[in-house]
Amino acid sequence: MKPLRHKTIQHYIAEPIQESWRMPLHHPSPRFKEYQRAQKILLSTPTLSSDLCEVLQNRTSSRVFTKKITKEQLSGLLYWSLGLLEKGETKHRTYPSGGGFYPLEAYLAIDFVEGIDSGVYHYNVRENTLELLPFVNAAEIIEALKLENTNIESPSLALLLSFVEQRSHHKYGVFSNKLGLLEAGHVGQNLYLVAAALGFGICGLGLGEKVHSLNQQLRLDGENECVVYGFAIGG
Numbered sequence: 001m002k003p004l005r006h007k008t009i010q011h012y013i014a015e016p017i018q019e020s021w022r023m024p025l026h027h028p029s030p031r032f033k034e035y036q037r038a039q040k041i042l043l044s045t046p047t048l049s050s051d052l053c054e055v056l057q058n059r060t061s062s063r064v065f066t067k068k069i070t071k072e073q074l075s076g077l078l079y080w081s082l083g084l085l086e087k088g089e090t091k092h093r094t095y096p097s098g099g100g101f102y103p104l105e106a107y108l109a110i111d112f113v114e115g116i117d118s119g120v121y122h123y124n125v126r127e128n129t130l131e132l133l134p135f136v137n138a139a140e141i142i143e144a145l146k147l148e149n150t151n152i153e154s155p156s157l158a159l160l161l162s163f164v165e166q167r168s169h170h171k172y173g174v175f176s177n178k179l180g181l182l183e184a185g186h187v188g189q190n191l192y193l194v195a196a197a198l199g200f201g202i203c204g205l206g207l208g209e210k211v212h213s214l215n216q217q218l219r220l221d222g223e224n225e226c227v228v229y230g231f232a233i234g235g
C-alpha cells in the first residue's frame with residue numbers, strides 16, 4: 001500500500017501544492033494563543049435571545065453594508081460564535097472540535113466599529129479580549145479582500161480564521177487539516193447565525209490565493225498556522 005503523504009493545509013485551499021519537509025508535529029502546541037505584550041481591549045458578554053427558527057430564516061450572505069457595527073455587537077458575535085462559555089464549573093464553546101483541541105484562531109481587521117479603534121486584532125478566547133497587532137494595517141487587508149471580491153462594499157471589519165496544525169496533528173496526523181476545515185465551517189455557521197440574531201450582515205469569503213499574502217501580513221508561517229476562511233461583516 002502506498003504510504004499516506006503528509007498534506008499541508010495548502011493542499012485543501014490553494015495551488016500550487018509542494019510537498020515540503022516539516023518540523024515534527026507530534027508535540028501539541030498550547031491550546032490558546034496569546035500575544036502577551038499586546039494592548040488589550042476587554043469585550044463584554046452580551047446576552048442573546050432570539051427565536052432559532054427566525055434566525056435560521058434570516059441567515060443570508062450580505063455584501064453591501066451601509067451601517068457600522070458597535071463594540072457591543074462585535075462582542076456578541078465573537079463570544080457566541082467563538083468564545084469560551086461558562087457551563088457550571090466548566091467552560092465550553094458553541095461549536096464542536098475534533099478531540100476538543102480547538103485548533104482555530106480568529107483575527108479581525110477593523111475599519112470602523114463604534115467604540116474600537118481601527119486596527120488588526122487577535123481574538124484572545126480565554127480572556128475574551130482583542131489584542132492589537134500593531135504590525136498589520138487593517139485598511140490594507142480590507143482593500144485586498146475587496147479587490148478579490150468586488151461585490152463587497154463598506155464592511156465594518158473582516159474576520160479571518162486560521163488553523164493551527166500543531167494543536168491537533170499529534171492525534172489526527174494527516175487528517176488534522178481536513179478536520180480543521182470542517183471545524184471552520186462550524187464556526188462560519190455560528191458567525192452567520194449570530195450575525196442574523198444581532199441584526200447585521202456577513203458574507204463568507206473563500207479567499208483562494210489571497211491566503212498567502214494574508215498569512216504574510218499576519219506573520220503566520222503558512223505551514224503550522226494558516227488562514228483558511230474569511231468573512232466581511234457590517235451593518
Ligand SMILES: Cc1cc2nc3c(=O)[nH]c(=O)nc-3n(C[C@H](O)[C@H](O)[C@H](O)COP(=O)(O)O)c2cc1C
Binds near residue numbers: 059061063149203207
Ligand atoms: C466557503 C464559502 C466561501 C464563500 N466565498 C464567497 C466569496 O468569496 N465571495 C462571495 O461573495 N460570497 C462567498 N460565499 C457566499 C456564497 O456565495 C453564498 O453563501 C451563496 O451564494 C448562498 O447565498 P446565501 O448565503 O445568502 O444563502 C462563500 C460561502 C462559503 C460557504
